[in-house]
Amino acid sequence: MGFLFEDGNFALFRDGFLQTIVLSALSALLALLLGTLLAAFRVSPIPALRAFGTAWVTVFRNTPLTVLFFAVTFGLPPLGVHFDHLTFAVLALGGYTAAFVCEVLRSGINTVPLGQAEAARSLGLTFGQTLTQVVLPQAARAVLAPMSSVFIALPRNSAIAGAFSVGELYSVQQGFSDGDGYSIFAIFFWVACAYLLISATVALLFRFLESRLAVAR
Amino acid sequence: MSKLLTRSTTAGVLYDAPGPKALARYRVFGVLSLLGIAGLFWYAFSALNDNGQFDPQLWDAFQYTTIQQRIVDGLVATLQAFGLAAVFSLVLGALLAAGQFSDHRPVRWACVSFVQFFRAMPLLILIVALYYGFFAKEPMWALVLGLTLYNGSVQAEIIRSGVNAVPRGQGEAAYALGMRKTQVMTTILVPQAVRSMLPSMLGQLVVTLKDTSLGFVITYNELLFVGKAIATQPLNAAGFPYIPVVLVIGPIYIAMCLLLTALARWIEARGRSGANRRTSPAA
Numbered sequence: 325m326g327f328l329f330e331d332g333n334f335a336l337f338r339d340g341f342l343q344t345i346v347l348s349a350l351s352a353l354l355a356l357l358l359g360t361l362l363a364a365f366r367v368s369p370i371p372a373l374r375a376f377g378t379a380w381v382t383v384f385r386n387t388p389l390t391v392l393f394f395a396v397t398f399g400l401p402p403l404g405v406h407f408d409h410l411t412f413a414v415l416a417l418g419g420y421t422a423a424f425v426c427e428v429l430r431s432g433i434n435t436v437p438l439g440q441a442e443a444a445r446s447l448g449l450t451f452g453q454t455l456t457q458v459v460l461p462q463a464a465r466a467v468l469a470p471m472s473s474v475f476i477a478l479p480r481n482s483a484i485a486g487a488f489s490v491g492e493l494y495s496v497q498q499g500f501s502d503g504d505g506y507s508i509f510a511i512f513f514w515v516a517c518a519y520l521l522i523s524a525t526v527a528l529l530f531r532f533l534e535s536r537l538a539v540a541r
Numbered sequence: 542m543s544k545l546l547t548r549s550t551t552a553g554v555l556y557d558a559p560g561p562k563a564l565a566r567y568r569v570f571g572v573l574s575l576l577g578i579a580g581l582f583w584y585a586f587s588a589l590n591d592n593g594q595f596d597p598q599l600w601d602a603f604q605y606t607t608i609q610q611r612i613v614d615g616l617v618a619t620l621q622a623f624g625l626a627a628v629f630s631l632v633l634g635a636l637l638a639a640g641q642f643s644d645h646r647p648v649r650w651a652c653v654s655f656v657q658f659f660r661a662m663p664l665l666i667l668i669v670a671l672y673y674g675f676f677a678k679e680p681m682w683a684l685v686l687g688l689t690l691y692n693g694s695v696q697a698e699i700i701r702s703g704v705n706a707v708p709r710g711q712g713e714a715a716y717a718l719g720m721r722k723t724q725v726m727t728t729i730l731v732p733q734a735v736r737s738m739l740p741s742m743l744g745q746l747v748v749t750l751k752d753t754s755l756g757f758v759i760t761y762n763e764l765l766f767v768g769k770a771i772a773t774q775p776l777n778a779a780g781f782p783y784i785p786v787v788l789v790i791g792p793i794y795i796a797m798c799l800l801l802t803a804l805a806r807w808i809e810a811r812g813r814s815g816a817n818r819r820t821s822p823a824a
Contacts, residue, residue, distance in 0.1 A: 372571055382795075385798075386751075386795040387791055387798075388753075388755075388794055390757055391765055391787070391790060391791055391794055394757075394787065398781075398787075402592055402594065402781070402784060403594070404592060441555050451555060451556045454556070480664070483666055487665065487757075494663070494665060494666060509670070509674065512666065516662055519662060519663055520661050524661075
């Protein structure tokens with residue numbers, strides 16, 4: 325278990341840890357923005373946008389994340405798109421998670437009482453105003469719990485990026501495994517601890533948000 | 542009035558039935574968004590075309606029977622890992638759920654911490670550790686065992702919450718009739734819990750199916766691994782067929798998942814009775 329504090333291993337480990345956090349945070353941001361946009365598409369009065377939202381969710385929810393990473397990492401460079409590995413990973417992970425965020429938001433929109441949207445409309449608010457000022461703020465509150473499980477899953481999923489050349493916690497595990505003679509279980513233990521720490525932090529964050537946003541009805 | 546009350550809470554409530562002005566506006570927006578989406582497709586198509594991705598030579602590989610056979614073999618390997626992992630994870634989930642309801646505190650704690658630990662662990666890390674630690678020769682068992690540990694823990698949580706959601710009176714009535722705990726569980730609580738939790742459990746099986754693609758990382762000969770092997774061995778001067786491989790493999794995965802989802806819907810519609818509580822699977 326002590327290997328973490330031997331010959332510079334800690335620096336390597338810390339870098340992987342930070343990279344995981346950066347990757348997760350950027351992907352979460354992309355997923356949140358894109359997911360909200362897609363959810364708005366899926367409930368909009370324009371059939372073309374609805375179809376686009378549905379197609380996106382169907383494709384991205386049913387494709388394994390590994391396949392998405394594979395497609396982005398090996399499929400984009402031949403098309404002349406050259407980013408660094410981190411950007412590719414953010415695109416894949418963000419696009420994948422956006423589909424889940426969209427579904428959660430959409431089910432949240434459905435839980436907002438009918439009267440709310442009707443009252444907003446009878447006051448003369450447009451579709452955009454109804455959505456952004458009346459329905460979405462209430463939906464956001466209702467979806468915090470399912471949303472937290474999506475965002476707890478996100479750092480876990482980010483491990484797959486490590487298999488596609490992002491210097492992340494997983495690749496730290498790989499780096500050590502390649503024959504420095506450390507026990508695989510000592511490495512596993514510390515990497516596991518790091519992930520548990522991250523998901524516990526996200527869970528706490530959501531619990532804090534829930535208590536802040538709670539409204540007595 | 543009754544029509545208003547029974548109206549489903551779908552998108553329809555968010556906007557009025559459009560009048561002539563709004564209708565014209567929707568049409569404009571509709572045409573604009575159609576144009577935008579068509580532009581997106583055109584851009585993707587021309588990017589693929591300009592870079593020679595529709596060059597027939599690049600797609601040549603898929604005409605050979607050996608390569609078709611390899612794809613089928615990969616598909617079979619994927620389904621094999623999925624089938625084993627699905628069965629084992631359901632069994633493990635049932636055992637862990639039973640353990641969480643145990644009257645013996647050590648058993649309960651052991652099961653709860655087991656479930657919480659493996660639920661929080663990235664599956665990839667788990668599979669790779671198993672691969673290097675125990676199954677370096679047999680990547681399939683590393684994959685199956687990893688999938689079983691993770692998905693079994695998730696299934697255990699689903700079953701547990703299902704049992705907790707059965708109305709309290711059911712269990713109390715069974716005890717009052719003189720049943721023992723095992724009888725109450727197996728004949729009263731679990732059947733009702735499984736019925737209400739079936740959609741979630743099947744949803745988790747879809748996740749299991751998708752996660753078999755992690756076998757790619759530990760050189761298990763499944764669909765994605767086969768795809769990469771095909772893509773890295775170009776048959777002619779046209780180059781590496783990465784994009785054709787993705788365009789073939791991706792839809793296969795999507796079709797399998799959609800089939801499984803359709804099956805889940807069908808079972809759900811068949812067994813619908815009482816209040817079904819539905820939770821969406823985590824990403």
